[in-house]
Amino acid sequence: QQQVKQSPQSLIVQKGGISIINCAYENTAFDYFPWYQQFPGKGPALLIAIRPDVSEKKEGRFTISFNKSAKQFSLHIMDSQPGDSATYFCAAMDSNYQLIWGAGTKLIIKP
Amino acid sequence: KAGVTQTPRYLIKTRGQQVTLSCSPISGHRSVSWYQQTPGQGLQFLFEYFSETQRNKGNFPGRFSGRQFSNSRSEMNVSTLELGDSALYLCASSLVLASDTGELFFGEGSRLTVL
Numbered sequence A: 001q002q003q004v005k006q007s008p009q010s011l012i013v014q015k016g017g018i019s020i021i022n023c024a025y026e027n028t029a030f031d032y033f034p035w036y037q038q039f040p041g042k043g044p045a046l047l048i049a050i051r052p053d054v055s056e057k058k059e060g061r062f063t064i065s066f067n068k069s070a071k072q073f074s075l076h077i078m079d080s081q082p083g084d085s086a087t088y089f090c091a092a093m094d095s096n097y098q099l100i101w102g103a104g105t106k107l108i109i110k111p
Numbered sequence B: 001k002a003g004v005t006q007t008p009r010y011l012i013k014t015r016g017q018q019v020t021l022s023c024s025p026i027s028g029h030r031s032v033s034w035y036q037q038t039p040g041q042g043l044q045f046l047f048e049y050f051s052e053t054q055r056n057k058g059n060f061p062g063r064f065s066g067r068q069f070s071n072s073r074s075e076m077n078v079s080t081l082e083l084g085d086s087a088l089y090l091c092a093s094s095l096v097l098a099s100d101t102g103e104l105f106f107g108e109g110s111r112l113t114v115l
Helices: none
Strands: A004-007 A010-014 A019-025 A033-038 A045-050 A056-059 A062-067 A072-077 A086-093 A099-101 A105-110 B005-007 B010-013 B019-024 B031-038 B042-050 B053-057 B064-068 B074-078 B087-094 B110-114
Touching: A004 A086, A010 A019, A019 A086, A019 A105, A033 A062, A045 A056, A045 A062, A045 A072, A072 A086, A086 B042, A099 B042, B005 B087, B019 B087, B019 B110, B031 B074, B042 B064, B042 B074, B074 B087
Parallel strands: A010 A105, B010 B110
Antiparallel strands: A004 A019, A019 A072, A033 A045, A033 A086, A056 A062, A062 A072, A086 A099, A086 A105, B005 B019, B019 B074, B031 B042, B031 B087, B042 B053, B064 B074, B087 B110
């Protein structure tokens, strides 16, 4: 069964702290792993993405760590800011080029 | 450059009715995908259209249908509405097939409430 399991469901982090969101998958055919950020009342927007040939990708304060053998990938937000408060979705692209989405993590950064 | 535009933004229907949602992609984008978003379920893929052809379809019943016009605008239709169809319906466009780049540009969604 194609699934992407995302955790935690919600997360509260102090300003300046590190936010970590995890995703796990089962299908080894997945070959593209994006993270999307969604603010209330808006559609999701691509934040950062990785392919399985690299173990880490960093863009500013956002880093994806990818563990192919464990079939897990995670999003790290360094120096978290109140403006980062949003819902984050991980996803994985299957062999039919369909994105399979995690259930989302609601992140709240406390000032 | 204008983003993805979805209409209507909000609508209320009763069980058994049908509904049509519209999506105008970013200018020049040829692919349009539709998703259903419900609390706790994330985004569920409905279908993707490219050059007026359905290229991919998710696991939804036949009550859910869509089409794409020659100007890349897309509509989705849900017939015989059920209470469980209440959701935010998101449209996303991409320059080419979503499979080629993986980057989707989402609209703000149409929030459907079925009573």
